[in-house]
Amino acid sequence: MSKSKTIYVCDACGATSPKWLGRCPDCGAWNSLVESLPMAASANTRHTAYAVASHAQDLTAVVSEETPRVSTGLQELDRVLGGGQVAGAAMLLGGDPGIGKSTLLLQAVSHLAQSGPALYVTGEESAGQVAMRARRLDLSSRGIRLLAENNLEQILAQAQTESPAVLVVDSIQTVFSDALQSAPGSVAQVRECAAQLVRYAKRAGVAVWLVGHVTKEGTLAGPRVLEHMVDTVLYFEGEPGNSFRIVRAIKNRFGAVNELGVFSMTDKGLAEVDNPSSLFLSQHAQPVPGSAVLVTQEGTRPLLVEVQALVSPSPLANPRRVAIGLDPNRLSMLLAVLHRHGGVPLFDQDVFINVVGGVRLNEPAADLAVVMALLSSFRNRPLDAERVLFGEVGLAGEVRAVSRAGDRLKEAAKLGFKRAMLPAASRLERSVGGIKVLQVDKLGDALDLAFD
Numbered sequence: 190m191s192k193s194k195t196i197y198v199c200d201a202c203g204a205t206s207p208k209w210l211g212r213c214p215d216c217g218a219w220n221s222l223v224e225s226l227p228m229a230a231s232a233n234t235r236h237t238a239y240a241v242a243s244h245a246q247d248l249t250a251v252v253s254e255e256t257p258r259v260s261t262g263l264q265e266l267d268r269v270l271g272g273g274q275v276a277g278a279a280m281l282l283g284g285d286p287g288i289g290k291s292t293l294l295l296q297a298v299s300h301l302a303q304s305g306p307a308l309y310v311t312g313e314e315s316a317g318q319v320a321m322r323a324r325r326l327d328l329s330s331r332g333i334r335l336l337a338e339n340n341l342e343q344i345l346a347q348a349q350t351e352s353p354a355v356l357v358v359d360s361i362q363t364v365f366s367d368a369l370q371s372a373p374g375s376v377a378q379v380r381e382c383a384a385q386l387v388r389y390a391k392r393a394g395v396a397v398w399l400v401g402h403v404t405k406e407g408t409l410a411g412p413r414v415l416e417h418m419v420d421t422v423l424y425f426e427g428e429p430g431n432s433f434r435i436v437r438a439i440k441n442r443f444g445a446v447n448e449l450g451v452f453s454m455t456d457k458g459l460a461e462v463d464n465p466s467s468l469f470l471s472q473h474a475q476p477v478p479g480s481a482v483l484v485t486q487e488g489t490r491p492l493l494v495e496v497q498a499l500v501s502p503s504p505l506a507n508p509r510r511v512a513i514g515l516d517p518n519r520l521s522m523l524l525a526v527l528h529r530h531g532g533v534p535l536f537d538q539d540v541f542i543n544v545v546g547g548v549r550l551n552e553p554a555a556d557l558a559v560v561m562a563l564l565s566s567f568r569n570r571p572l573d574a575e576r577v578l579f580g581e582v583g584l585a586g587e588v589r590a591v592s593r594a595g596d597r598l599k600e601a602a603k604l605g606f607k608r609a610m611l612p613a614a615s616r617l618e619r620s621v622g623g624i625k626v627l628q629v630d631k632l633g634d635a636l637d638l639a640f641d
Contacts, residue, residue, distance in 0.1 A: 197222040198376040225371050256443060259354075259396075262300025265451060265461045266293070268490070269423060269436050271444015274301065274355070277394045278443060279387040281361075281416065283401040284425030289434055290400050292458050293425065294357050295323060302332030305354025308347070312339045312363030326458040339373065341366040341382045345389055353395060358386060360400035361415075379415060387418050416440060427454075428547035433468065434459060435547065438488070447551070448488030466493035466604055469546040476574040479566030482606070483558035484579045484597035485550060491593070491600035493577065495545040496555065498562035503539040514544025515559065516551075523560055523582060530586030530632050533564060554591040556582035557610065560632065561639055570640055576608040577601045577624075586632045590614035598624050610635060 197206045199222055204215035206222060213221050258273030267273045270280075284290045291314070298307045311319050316337045323330055334351055338344055341364050348356055358364060364382045365373040372378070383399060390397040399419065416422050422440040427433060436450040451465035462468060470482060470493055479498040484491055503509065512520045520542055527533045542559060544550055557580035565572050579597060581589040594615040601609060602622035611617070613628035620626060629635040 196225055198225045199223075200376050203376070203380060223376055225375050225377050258443075259301060259304060261297040263293075263297055263450075263452075263459075263461060266297060266436060269438045269441075269444075269448045269450040270421065271438075271441055271448070274396050275420075275443050276354070276396055277390055278421060279390045279397045279399065279419040280421040280423065281399045281401050281419045282423045282425060283403050285403050285427075288425050288427050289452075289454055289459055290425050291319075291359055292322065292326070293436075293452070294359065294398055294400065295319070296326065296328060296458050298333060298355060298357055299323070299328040299330070301355050303329070306332055306334065306351060307355045307357070308334045308336060308351050308353035309357045309359070310336045310338060310344055311359050312337075313360060328458075339363050339365060341385060345385065348389065348393075348395070352393075355396045355398070356386075356390070357398040358400065360402060361386075362402050380418075383415050383418055426547065426549070431547055433462070433546055445488045449490055449492065466491075466600065469494040469548060470604070476571035478569045478571050479562055481558040481562040481565065481572055482577045482601075483550075483555050484577050484601055484609075485548075485552060485555060486591075486593050486597065491597045492548070493601060493604060494548050494550075496550075496558045496562045497543045497545060498559070498566045499541040500535060500538045500563060500566040503537060505539075508535075508537060509539045509541075511540070512542045514547070514549050515542050515555065519553075519556075520559070522584070523556060523563070526582055526584060526586060526632065527560055527563065531560070531564075531636050532633075533567060533636070535563070535567065538567070552591070553581040553589075554579045556580065557588060557612075557635065561610075561635070564636060564639055572639065573608060573641075575606050576610060577606050578610045580610075580612040580629075580635075582632055588612045588614075588629050588632060588635060590616075595621060598622055598626070610638070 197209050199213040199216060199218060201213060201218040201221045202216040204213055209222055212219050256275050258275055260267055260273045282290055298309055301307055316335050319335060336347055361379055361383055362374045365378050366381055369377050369381055386397055420442040424437045424439055426435045426437060432454045434452040434454055438446050438448045440446060451462040452459040453462055481496045483494055483496050485494060510517060510520060524535055524540065528535065558578040560582060561572060561578055579591060581591055583589055590612045594611060594617055598609055598621045602624050606624060608625045608627065610627045610629060613630045617626055627638060
């Protein structure tokens, strides 16, 4: 018997190599080549059943129709999807183990099954475990068909028989195809199984949900091309020991990206949080040093969060710089700008930054709030508890304008804030929505007015 020839596949771009290399020659990723087996010779015919005749046509002749959407029954999830689920869309939901991915989809499928049949494929749990969860969550099981299967061909055959309106595969890492020799969860299996499921979604007009595992680096397991195959990529985030869960859209062909949905984990499943800003704000009875309120923008939603800073003398030769919810490189840059243009040296201080509630700040509008929280902790003086801040701080010490300044102030006014410090380049009136606006051009001006 001839020995099977081993190849190495890059889990970042899918490139193949006959031998292991420390760096992928195609995309340049380090330590990304993993051992795999080549696909079987019979795999060349696996696409035959999905091939359809096609022809080119003028773009002007294409009829553009409004994409109908179906509500999932969860307004926060609908917001992230762009208004609801779209027929024929392939959606990928990733998250840490045990964070609640299966619970979220089971709740959504329970509502979707009321408008059309649903097929729930479980590859990790038994049918009894899924039924037990549905009863614990007190969900309606009418219209939900349950299939415990890992074989892709069996799943597609059952889907063609059932003709569901929505198909859930939990999870894609457990599904394997007979056309490939590699083990389930390998790069080749994940890529090929996902490709056939996406092809089925487009051909049959079925909304397909894929559940994906997350690696220790925080990215979806499997090849990076898995995210390029689907229409929507959602990340389910949450801190251990914290009941709050955040669904974030990283990619969405049917809506805006970086949208945010907030849930709270309860004994009856995931509950929607209507006003997430109130959850991420300070619960202190009196103002404390090192706390600043930021108005960040997550997609189309303004969100108020509390940024906490702790600055203390360091006994170490290299003081510590710890940032939770903020890019550490961004913190290092702000410390340098604060020293150079603000005259506040923190080179001998330990600096800790934390964004309350597990929120991750990805926009530069958080710069001004971070700097003011650092100054407040360093001088041991609290900031005005009724003031919100936002603005980007440049390397030259200027405070730069950010997008949707008016929407941010309106959200702050709803929660009772009276004052705001923001960039002068925003060119807003001195009072917006009942909030007194203080506009600054440079970091030095903001520091001088920090405690006014």
